[in-house]
Amino acid sequence: MEDIKKWVIQNGGIIDGVDVKTFEGYGRGLCANKEFKQDEIIMSIPYSIQINRINLNHIWPEVKLPKFNEGDDDRDDLNGLVYLYLAINKTNPKCFHWPYINVLPKTYDCPLSYTIDELNIMKGTKLYVAVEKINAFLMKVVDYYNNKLIQQFPQYFQPFDDLFKRLQWAHQSFWSRAFLVIYPQPFGEVGSLIPFCDFSNHCTQAKVTYISNTRTETFSFQTNEEVVKPGEQIFNNYRIRSNEKLLLGYGFVEENNPCDNLLLRIYFEVDDNQYNEIEEILKQEEIKSFDFFLKLDEDIPLELMRILRIVNLSIIESNQYFQGNINLNYVSDRNELAALRQLNRQLYHLLHLMEFKKEDFDCIHSHSINYHQKCALIYKKGIVDIIEHSMKLCQTSIKRIRDQIVSKHLNYETVSCYDFLFENFCDNLNAWASQIHLFHPNIQYINENHHIILKNTSNEILHSGEILISIPEHYILTSEIIKKENPKINQPSFILQCIEYLLSEVAQKKFPFIPLILKYIEAMTFYSNDFNEFEDSYFFDEINCVEDDGIQNYQAFMMNSNINISLPSFVGLFNFVDSHIITTSFGKFYNPLPILPKHNPYTCLEKEMKDSQIKLYNFNEIYPGEEICDNYQDDSSINQMIHFLSLSKEYLSLDYFDAKVFISNESAQPLYEELCVLNHLPTEIFLTQDQVRFDVFEKYIAIYSMSVNKVKLELKNKNTSIEGNKIKTVQYLHSELEVLQDLLPLVNEKINIAQGQNQINRIKQFKLIDMHLNEQINIIQNALKHLEVKN
Numbered sequence: 001m002e003d004i005k006k007w008v009i010q011n012g013g014i015i016d017g018v019d020v021k022t023f024e025g026y027g028r029g030l031c032a033n034k035e036f037k038q039d040e041i042i043m044s045i046p047y048s049i050q051i052n053r054i055n056l057n058h059i060w061p062e063v064k065l066p067k068f069n070e071g072d073d074d075r076d077d078l079n080g081l082v083y084l085y086l087a088i089n090k091t092n093p094k095c096f097h098w099p100y101i102n103v104l105p106k107t108y109d110c111p112l113s114y115t116i117d118e119l120n121i122m123k124g125t126k127l128y129v130a131v132e133k134i135n136a137f138l139m140k141v142v143d144y145y146n147n148k149l150i151q152q153f154p155q156y157f158q159p160f161d162d163l164f165k166r167l168q169w170a171h172q173s174f175w176s177r178a179f180l181v182i183y184p185q186p187f188g189e190v191g192s193l194i195p196f197c198d199f200s201n202h203c204t205q206a207k208v209t210y211i212s213n214t215r216t217e218t219f220s221f222q223t224n225e226e227v228v229k230p231g232e233q234i235f236n237n238y239r240i241r242s243n244e245k246l247l248l249g250y251g252f253v254e255e256n257n258p259c260d261n262l263l264l265r266i267y268f269e270v271d272d273n274q275y276n277e278i279e280e281i282l283k284q285e286e287i288k289s290f291d292f293f294l295k296l297d298e299d300i301p302l303e304l305m306r307i308l309r310i311v312n313l314s315i316i317e318s319n320q321y322f323q324g325n326i327n328l329n330y331v332s333d334r335n336e337l338a339a340l341r342q343l344n345r346q347l348y349h350l351l352h353l354m355e356f357k358k359e360d361f362d363c364i365h366s367h368s369i370n371y372h373q374k375c376a377l378i379y380k381k382g383i384v385d386i387i388e389h390s391m392k393l394c395q396t397s398i399k400r401i402r403d404q405i406v407s408k409h410l411n412y413e414t415v416s417c418y419d420f421l422f423e424n425f426c427d428n429l430n431a432w433a434s435q436i437h438l439f440h441p442n443i444q445y446i447n448e449n450h451h452i453i454l455k456n457t458s459n460e461i462l463h464s465g466e467i468l469i470s471i472p473e474h475y476i477l478t479s480e481i482i483k484k485e486n487p488k489i490n491q492p493s494f495i496l497q498c499i500e501y502l503l504s505e506v507a508q509k510k511f512p513f514i515p516l517i518l519k520y521i522e523a524m525t526f527y528s529n530d531f532n533e534f535e536d537s538y539f540f541d542e543i544n545c546v547e548d549d550g551i552q553n554y555q556a557f558m559m560n561s562n563i564n565i566s567l568p569s570f571v572g573l574f575n576f577v578d579s580h581i582i583t584t585s586f587g588k589f590y591n592p593l594p595i596l597p598k599h600n601p602y603t604c605l606e607k608e609m610k611d612s613q614i615k616l617y618n619f620n621e622i623y624p625g626e627e628i629c630d631n632y633q634d635d636s637s638i639n640q641m642i643h644f645l646s647l648s649k650e651y652l653s654l655d656y657f658d659a660k661v662f663i664s665n666e667s668a669q670p671l672y673e674e675l676c677v678l679n680h681l682p683t684e685i686f687l688t689q690d691q692v693r694f695d696v697f698e699k700y701i702a703i704y705s706m707s708v709n710k711v712k713l714e715l716k717n718k719n720t721s722i723e724g725n726k727i728k729t730v731q732y733l734h735s736e737l738e739v740l741q742d743l744l745p746l747v748n749e750k751i752n753i754a755q756g757q758n759q760i761n762r763i764k765q766f767k768l769i770d771m772h773l774n775e776q777i778n779i780i781q782n783a784l785k786h787l788e789v790k791n
């Protein structure tokens with residue numbers, strides 16, 4: 001220690017009154033041998049003896065390392081030469097910094113020095129990834145040194161067998177001891193090893209000030225403590241709070257560290273057709289960062305929730321945002337649940353990446369583990385505690401909202417139907433499901449009021465995260481599997497492949513219920529020729545649209561197959577298969593469940609691939625007698641009717657009215673849209689039942705009420721302040737209302753006829769249409785109520 005003191009003083013350092021001593025639990029540390037008053041400078045060290053990337057420019061002026069990592073100011077890229085300098089001079093007494101390098105610790109306790117087993121304790125954590133990244137970087141430095149630098153600069157560099165180990169040591173030496181020193185621009189803050197100063201240990205309570213004097217080129221260390229008495233340790237404050245940073249940088253952790261935190265980066269997947277809108281909303285809300293720190297005992301950050309709400313807006317909600325009807329402090333029950341579920345899912349994912357058992361932490365205080373294992377476990381437990389705390393917050397909020405929804409007395413009513421086909425249908429389905437262990441033993445298909453639903457039929461609660469449905473490997477249908485099992489199938493799309501497969505003998509052996517399902521589909525599908533009386537209505541258009549899509553696909557299908565299937569059956573089957581295809585992060589597959597769980601906008605089955613099975617689970621608790629539902633994203637009643645062949649009354653309030661205005665000259669449509677965009681209006685408008693503001697809609701109607709020439713003129717004048725047209729808006733709504741109201745008696749008549757003839761499926765279909773029409777009428781009446789009150 002005397003050598004380093006002497007060397008520092010000889011080179012202009014002022015370290016009077018400070019010694020280096022060993023302190024229990026800290027290794028060496030600085031010790032006062034005189035009294036230091038409050039605010040007194042304790043030591044000053046000149047820039048010239050520090051080791052940093054600026055000084056290395058003088059020592060090795062021509063030497064440069066290429067960029068190995070991504071990012072402009074990656075800290076390893078910036079300091080690579082410093083690591084190299086320390087590494088090769090680790091055993092070089094001729095080096096100028098030898099008196100300093102010689103007293104650096106010979107070993108470290110940072111994770112870079114851990115054995116593989118010790119590191120494995122931290123598998124799945126950010127720290128584990130960080131260590132892998134640093135090692136990869138150091139390997140690249142070794143390669144570059146051996147293949148380039150030794151040849152280029154033999155005056156500086158010789159081969160070393162143990163260069164990688166030396167670099168690992170250098171990396172730890174640097175990061176466990178570096179200070180930030182300010183250099184004149186363009187450098188700014190530079191990570192720097194400051195001999196002697198860097199014997200100071202960390203204390204969270206210590207108040208210290210660093211002074212970088214760029215004029216005198218000295219770095220001074222000042223204490224703000226009351227007084228430091230002789231014999232007392234002079235502490236530094238590394239200002240690093242989380243165990244992750246403490247452990248990676250310094251090789252120690254603080255148990256129950258109140259400053260521990262977990263960095264959570266929000267990732268999200270938005271449907272292609274909504275991507276631009278969500279991006280625009282994020283821009284309007286000035287959201288730039290998706291990184292958040294979660295802490296133990298703290299609430300979920302408000303800003304984090306706001307972002308989660310935005311990225312979970314439904315198409316209708318984002319449209320409502322642009323109409324000024326959305327408050328991001330709470331959008332809707334559906335949105336809040338989706339946001340919380342996303343957070344919960346991300347946390348759950350982080351938790352499971354760590355592959356731990358609660359008992360793993362029991363040995364933290366036992367003598368059977370070493371210091372590294374202990375630090376790794378304390379670090380990991382901190383993360384687990386934060387994640388579990390945050391998940392609990394999510395689940396409590398989810399539960400609160402669900403209770404709120406239930407308290408609205410939703411009546412869970414589904415229009416039911418009865419058909420002789422279904423007499424033993426449920427039993428057959430359940431028998432097959434239990435044979436392949438498809439469902440949790442507490443779940444079954446139930447024929448309730450002649451409607452097939454999936455239910456928790458036990459007396460026990462199904463808890464959050466419990467696997468509800470497991471699709472065994474053998475029943476997971478992907479494009480590859482279909483082709484393997486039935487090489488003759490040669491269809492251009494996955495849906496068509498599935499259709500041909502389902503109609504094949506191989507498939508019907510595997511899924512014995514297919515013939516029944518085909519009959520079911522045929523009975524329930526809405527075919528346009530059954531609804532000729534409604535030819536002028538828009539739902540006829542919707543049925544037509546879906547059919548047209550089906551017909552096009554029918555042609556493609558028939559070109560590639562010899563199967564004999566009628567067009568109507570194909571169209572029904574096409575929609576059925578379409579609704580059974582699931583796209584997940586682990587691929588696209590056909591969900592072999594004969595009848596899908598019912599649509600419920602407030603829930604969602606999470607899908608994961610585990611042990612070659614696809615597992616579906618839920619973050620809600622499912623009570624005895626409760627239905628298992630899933631979310632198919634589309635809350636419009638027309639789509640639920642046509643695609644899922646059912647509609648649940650309890651979610652009708654989430655229905656929307658597609659306020660499309662048709663212009664006679666279709667080719668001018670882009671001009672109208674352009675004028676909308678110019679005026680910051682959405683290019684389509686959806687109205688909802690609880691909408692209160694209609695000013696945007698009035699402007700939209702104003703634009704669509706213009707002649708094409710007027711639109712062209714406004715575009716030419718770049719008119720960005722088109723005024724709303726209330727009169728036309730009210731007129732438009734009244735005419736839509738009239739159309740809908742005219743349909744009602746017609747539908748009722750159909751129901752009566754079907755009832756007379758006991759055509760059960762027709763009764764169901766017309767009842768669905770009746771429900772749908774009434775809901776559309778409600779939405780328009782709400783809009784008129786608001787518009788006419790203001791008149």
Ligand SMILES: C[S@@+](CC[C@H](N)C(=O)[O-])C[C@H]1O[C@@H](n2cnc3c(N)ncnc32)[C@H](O)[C@@H]1O
Nearest residue numbers: 025026027028176177198199200201202250252
């Ligand atoms: C800048 S050095 C301080 C001098 C060091 N103790 C030595 O012997 O060279 C930082 C290292 O000191 C140790 N250290 C500092 N503060 C500590 C603390 N509060 N608890 C445990 N170890 C600490 C850690 O090993 C850390 O990597």
